[in-house]
Amino acid sequence: MRFGVxxxxxxxxxxxxxxxxxxxxxxxxxxxxxxxxDLKGADVIIxxxxxxxxxYLRTGAMARFSxxxxxxxxxxxRGGPVLGICNGFQVLLEAGLxxxxxxxxxxxxxQCEHVxxxxxxxxxxxxxxxxxxxxxHIPIGHGEGNYFxxxxxxxxxxxxxxxxxxxxxxxxxxxxxxxxxxxxxxxASVCNRQRNVVGMMPHPERAIERLLGGxxxxxxxxxxxxxxxxxxxxxxxxxx
Amino acid sequence: xxxxxxxxxxGLTSDEYQRIVARLGREPNLTELGIFSVMGSAHCSYKSSxxxxxxxxxxxxxxxxxxxxxxxxxxxxxxxxAVFKIESHNHPSFIEPYQGxxxxxxxxxxDIFTMGARPIALLNSLRFGxxxxxxxxxxxxxxxxxxxxxxxxxxxxxxxxxxAFEPSYAGNPxxxxxxxxxxxxxxxxxxxxxxxxxxxxxxGAKTGRDGIHGATMASAEFDxxxxxxxxxxxxxxxxxxxxxxxxxxxxxxxDALVGIQDMGAAGLTCSTTEMGSRGGAGVExxxxxxxxxxxxxxxxxxxxxxxxxxxxxxxxxxxxxxxxRIFEKWDLHAERIGEVTDDGMLRVRSKGQVVAEIPNVVxxxxxxxxxxxxxxxxYIRDVQKLDLDSLGHSPVGFAPQPGGQNAALLALLGxxxxxxxxxxxxxxxxxxxxxxxxxxxxxxxxxxIKGTDRAxxxxxxxxxxxxxxxxxxxxxxxxxxxxxNVACSGARPIGATNCLNFGNPERPGIxxxxxxxxxxxxxxxxxxxxxxxxxxxxxxxxxxxxxIYPTPTIGVVGLLEHADRVLTxxxxxxxxxxxxxxxxxxxxxxxxYLKVMYDVVKGLPPRIDLDKERDLQRxxxxxxxxxxxxxxxxxADGGLAITIAESCFDxxxxxxxxSISGVSVAADRDLNDSxxxxxxxxxxxxxxxxxxxxxxxxxxxxxxxxxxxxxxQTGGNHLRIAxxxxxxxxxxxxxxxxTWSGAIEAHFARRxx
Numbered sequence: 001m002r003f004g005v006x007x008x009x010x011x012x013x014x015x016x017x018x019x020x021x022x023x024x025x026x027x028x029x030x031x032x033x034x035x036x037x038d039l040k041g042a043d044v045i046i047x048x049x050x051x052x053x054x055x056y057l058r059t060g061a062m063a064r065f066s067x068x069x070x071x072x073x074x075x076x077x078r079g080g081p082v083l084g085i086c087n088g089f090q091v092l093l094e095a096g097l098x099x100x101x102x103x104x105x106x107x108x109x110x111q112c113e114h115v116x117x118x119x120x121x122x123x124x125x126x127x128x129x130x131x132x133x134x135x136x137h138i139p140i141g142h143g144e145g146n147y148f149x150x151x152x153x154x155x156x157x158x159x160x161x162x163x164x165x166x167x168x169x170x171x172x173x174x175x176x177x178x179x180x181x182x183x184x185x186x187x188a189s190v191c192n193r194q195r196n197v198v199g200m201m202p203h204p205e206r207a208i209e210r211l212l213g214g215x216x217x218x219x220x221x222x223x224x225x226x227x228x229x230x231x232x233x234x235x236x237x238x239x240x
Numbered sequence: 241x242x243x244x245x246x247x248x249x250x251g252l253t254s255d256e257y258q259r260i261v262a263r264l265g266r267e268p269n270l271t272e273l274g275i276f277s278v279m280g281s282a283h284c285s286y287k288s289s290x291x292x293x294x295x296x297x298x299x300x301x302x303x304x305x306x307x308x309x310x311x312x313x314x315x316x317x318x319x320x321x322a323v324f325k326i327e328s329h330n331h332p333s334f335i336e337p338y339q340g341x342x343x344x345x346x347x348x349x350x351d352i353f354t355m356g357a358r359p360i361a362l363l364n365s366l367r368f369g370x371x372x373x374x375x376x377x378x379x380x381x382x383x384x385x386x387x388x389x390x391x392x393x394x395x396x397x398x399x400x401x402x403x404a405f406e407p408s409y410a411g412n413p414x415x416x417x418x419x420x421x422x423x424x425x426x427x428x429x430x431x432x433x434x435x436x437x438x439x440x441x442x443x444g445a446k447t448g449r450d451g452i453h454g455a456t457m458a459s460a461e462f463d464x465x466x467x468x469x470x471x472x473x474x475x476x477x478x479x480x481x482x483x484x485x486x487x488x489x490x491x492x493x494x495d496a497l498v499g500i501q502d503m504g505a506a507g508l509t510c511s512t513t514e515m516g517s518r519g520g521a522g523v524e525x526x527x528x529x530x531x532x533x534x535x536x537x538x539x540x541x542x543x544x545x546x547x548x549x550x551x552x553x554x555x556x557x558x559x560x561x562x563x564x565r566i567f568e569k570w571d572l573h574a575e576r577i578g579e580v581t582d583d584g585m586l587r588v589r590s591k592g593q594v595v596a597e598i599p600n601v602v603x604x605x606x607x608x609x610x611x612x613x614x615x616x617x618x619y620i621r622d623v624q625k626l627d628l629d630s631l632g633h634s635p636v637g638f639a640p641q642p643g644g645q646n647a648a649l650l651a652l653l654g655x656x657x658x659x660x661x662x663x664x665x666x667x668x669x670x671x672x673x674x675x676x677x678x679x680x681x682x683x684x685x686x687x688x689i690k691g692t693d694r695a696x697x698x699x700x701x702x703x704x705x706x707x708x709x710x711x712x713x714x715x716x717x718x719x720x721x722x723x724x725n726v727a728c729s730g731a732r733p734i735g736a737t738n739c740l741n742f743g744n745p746e747r748p749g750i751x752x753x754x755x756x757x758x759x760x761x762x763x764x765x766x767x768x769x770x771x772x773x774x775x776x777x778x779x780x781x782x783x784x785x786x787x788i789y790p791t792p793t794i795g796v797v798g799l800l801e802h803a804d805r806v807l808t809x810x811x812x813x814x815x816x817x818x819x820x821x822x823x824x825x826x827x828x829x830x831x832x833y834l835k836v837m838y839d840v841v842k843g844l845p846p847r848i849d850l851d852k853e854r855d856l857q858r859x860x861x862x863x864x865x866x867x868x869x870x871x872x873x874x875x876a877d878g879g880l881a882i883t884i885a886e887s888c889f890d891x892x893x894x895x896x897x898x899s900i901s902g903v904s905v906a907a908d909r910d911l912n913d914s915x916x917x918x919x920x921x922x923x924x925x926x927x928x929x930x931x932x933x934x935x936x937x938x939x940x941x942x943x944x945x946x947x948x949x950x951x952x953q954t955g956g957n958h959l960r961i962a963x964x965x966x967x968x969x970x971x972x973x974x975x976x977x978x979t980w981s982g983a984i985e986a987h988f989a990r991r992x993x
Contacts, residue, residue: 009486009570010479012395016674019690049672051393054479110388112669141392141669206671211688211804213679 001228003029004042008063013049020205025221034066043228044081045072047088059102059144060090069095081125082197086142089199098192098199100149106182110143115180117188117202118168121161124191125227126198126220135172136216138202145201147183154184164198165189242273250277256608263602271540271596278506278544279603288745289777290609292758300771302734310351310431312773314735316799318692323357324420326739326795328778332473333415337382341415342390342476343548348419350502353485356429356492357421360673361687362391364401364417365700365793369410371656371987379413388667393478398668399676400685402700404657411783416739416793418700429492431501433554434519436582438498443567443574444484444550448533450474451546480549487570496559503550509543511552513586517604524587525578539588539595554580617749623709626829626843628906645968648837650979652878655836659983682808684729695803697731699796704789706845709830711753713845715760715792717922720853721876722796723768727857728872728925730807730864731798736765738775738794743787745779753790761792767850770796807864809873810891811954816870817934818896818952822856822924826903832877833918848922856923859944868933875924881917881961883926888959888973895959895973898952902964913963928954
């Protein structure tokens with residue numbers, strides 16, 4: 001199966017995502033240059049972390065105008081799975097492919113550290129191999145990961161079970177003390193209504209090898225591999 | 241137009257000016273004077289330090305590139321090289337902490353990728369005044385945010401570093417930044433201009449008026465007017481540098497490139513002359529072709545600007561289009577501003593008109609070198625005298641009273657120099673590039689090298705207090721500690737870089753500190769077989785005539801053949817044997833203990849036997865390689881008790897039961913206990929080993945001629961230490977860790993409240 005990793009100027013986790021797909025999970029993977037509209041036949045798209053276009057304006061605000069995003073949008077409309085990690089999540093928000101917005105962390109500082117997460121939705125292509133309520137220990141690294149949505153939108157997200165991951169404490173409790181950045185409802189990850197687009201602030205590609213201190217991020221990649229393999233036949237059928 | 245006042249403003253003495261006139265055979269014009277000024281300032285030409293630096297060991301079979309290039313390089317096997325260097329950005333960081341530190345990071349990263357290496361790790365070494373001093377928290381917060389802002393954005397992990405707080409740095413903080421990159425041997429590129437007729441390209445940010453005379457500023461002492469120099473500090477743009485980094489590495493993959501150099505200190509002037517001089521060629525440029533951010537800039541300003549994120553490169557004639565295409569891809573524009581000549585001149589034109597014409601050799605090879613006079617300063621005799629019997633009771637109030645060692649341990653754990661730097665490194669992305677296998681705070685920073693089984697460990701160390709009391713021994717201890725930290729991760733030290741931070745070299749006492757420190761570095765690097773491959777000198781670190789502690793910062797890089805054999809400081813399993821490698825001596829002078837508990841900075845730093853140090857390091861590397869030990873942590877600030885406490889931290893509360901022998905430094909028994917716990921004798925490492933490996937560890941130590949003693953066992957949730965059979969420390973690990981981990985953070989919380 002084929003991963004496409006979008007490279008905006010200023011992306012800096014693009015190599016990490018490609019390495020994860022290619023070297024750790026043994027899949028085909030290609031970079032997709034932001035000026036291109038060709039997704040090179042990718043089965044899944046990753047928008048990696050970084051500081052696209054420097055993010056001097058607002059995180060992701062410029063990246064959404066890149067030509068590649070037209071192709072990504074079309075891919076999403078066809079039901080293709082897209083994962084935005086960290087800056088990729090911020091780009092998806094700015095592009096309107098996911099609901100909500102990002103504010104600065106309530107510490108007003110960049111934070112790089114491991115956090116505990118609880119899987120709340122397993123019916124997305126990126127969490128299908130996780131158990132509901134499963135705990136993950138995965139690093140974050142961001143200055144603007146304080147997820148925000150107005151109350152009515154938040155209610156809708158909850159009602160549609162679009163919240164995929166929440167920050168929690170080591171025992172799985174979701175509370176203010178275990179919320180690293182001030183996100184509403186401790187949201188670490190959301191999906192769109194169609195559930196094929198997932199954005200997450202934590203970096204699963206940083207937790208897929210024991211040498212790096214943990215393997216809890218593997219489940220995200222294993223899920224997408226499984227989803228695509230098992231959906232391959234029906235996907236062809238849908239395209240007809 | 242050029243009178244004595246103008247000459248003085250350019251930081252030149254009249255002797256230096258006369259030399260220029262003699263070499264040119266005429267009076268220089270203002271542009272030329274500016275060029276001489278920045279090239280001649282100590283920052284660029286090392287005029288005060290050169291004679292001493294020449295004594296450092298710079299060769300070894302592993303050294304691929306020694307000093308003189310943008311960065312040094314050592315062989316790490318499999319055709320790969322580690323390219324690394326350290327640099328200071330002290331003065332700009334005092335004036336504007338965020339931008340000063342950020343541009344320091346930007347500059348050192350450019351030095352590394354200029355060599356054709358992909359930067360993969362950053363470290364930093366910082367010095368501030370006491371955290372209690374008004375202004376220090378602002379400086380610390382600003383510097384850390386600046387380092388984070390640049391490193392995080394460009395996507396190079398900051399994997400370690402060190403910070404110390406001493407009043408002597410209050411008016412002159414130190415910001416030393418280190419970067420390491422990886423290159424294939426064959427891909428290492430030099431900053432050379434050669435081949436007459438080859439085009440010279442300018443690429444990157446536009447040139448503005450920022451940073452003009454930055455290099456001269458960094459060579460003058462501070463006074464109350466320093467704040468006025470703010471416009472001379474540059475502003476960093478990590479996004480631009482990210483584009484430059486990627487584009488330059490891509491250009492380097494073609495063979496269209498002859499040489500490349502970044503425009504750092506002294507900007508276009510330094511890069512054109514140095515490239516020409518290395519290649520034995522001349523460089524001719526037209527400044528009117530240089531992309532400019534502001535209107536009406538004069539040739540003088542363009543040549544001296546220190547605007548950031550700019551590169552100068554020489555391409556092969558006929559290959560211009562290839563080079564231009566790659567830069568266009570990254571939305572950068574490579575502007576052809578001149579060409580290489582064969583006459584050895586730096587020739588600057590403006591709209592065709594020659595505005596400066598100076599032989600390169602006059603600016604580089606023949607730059608003035610001083611043998612500045614030096615003599616032992618008077619303070620040395622005073623401060624080296626320490627009478628522990630007359631210390632009396634600690635003004636801090638709880639030691640050396642009976643039962644006071646618990647309180648002393650907590651006081652040291654909470655001292656900002658020893659306390660956890662979590663508040664700091666949490667702000668640095670230390671995981672990007674997914675190579676970091678030892679996180680900050682656990683010892684040396686360690687990154688694995690993808691595509692191989694190998695990893696590189698790196699550590700920065702320096703102890704200004706030791707060097708203040710004895711610069712020769714202090715500098716040796718800095719080299720030893722950096723190499724020991726690397727060895728404790730399981731890596732064999734293979735190369736070093738140094739950043740020499742001192743006061744005004746025109747004072748014989750400061751020059752003496754410098755000369756003695758360089759001699760000590762040389763001695764230690766030779767003994768430990770870590771050649772110096774480059775570095776940086778920062779002089780004039782003074783405010784209102786008061787110099788900082790002499791502070792050589794040493795960076796050591798080590799190689800782990802097997803990444804998965806890496807070690808951290810933390811104990812792993814309950815029931816493991818705790819072994820002290822090396823000897824505790826009767827030493828308490830110059831210690832963090834005396835400073836924290838008595839506010840005394842006196843005595844002699846610990847003695848060091850470099851042969852024993854080498855044996856110790858080799859032993860610990862071989863023990864790690866054979867998986868005989870599960871943790872290793874060196875004894876430094878705060879001595880053995882702090883080392884053991886830190887080994888208990890981040891283990892979910894794993895305790896230790898320790899029994900050590902007493903030492904004798906004074907008549908008072910409690911003070912002797914303190915010396916046993918907190919004395920900072922050099923060349924000691926605390927390791928832990930599974931019980932079934934213990935015999936093997938002890939035998940290997942005996943064979944290596946390293947003193948080794950089982951001093952206890954891991955287990956429980958308390959840290960208990962007995963001296964000569966009497967339990968003098970008994971603390972819950974939880975409590976100790978809370979004090980240690982919260983000290984710096986609490987300080988900021990208090991200030992906000």
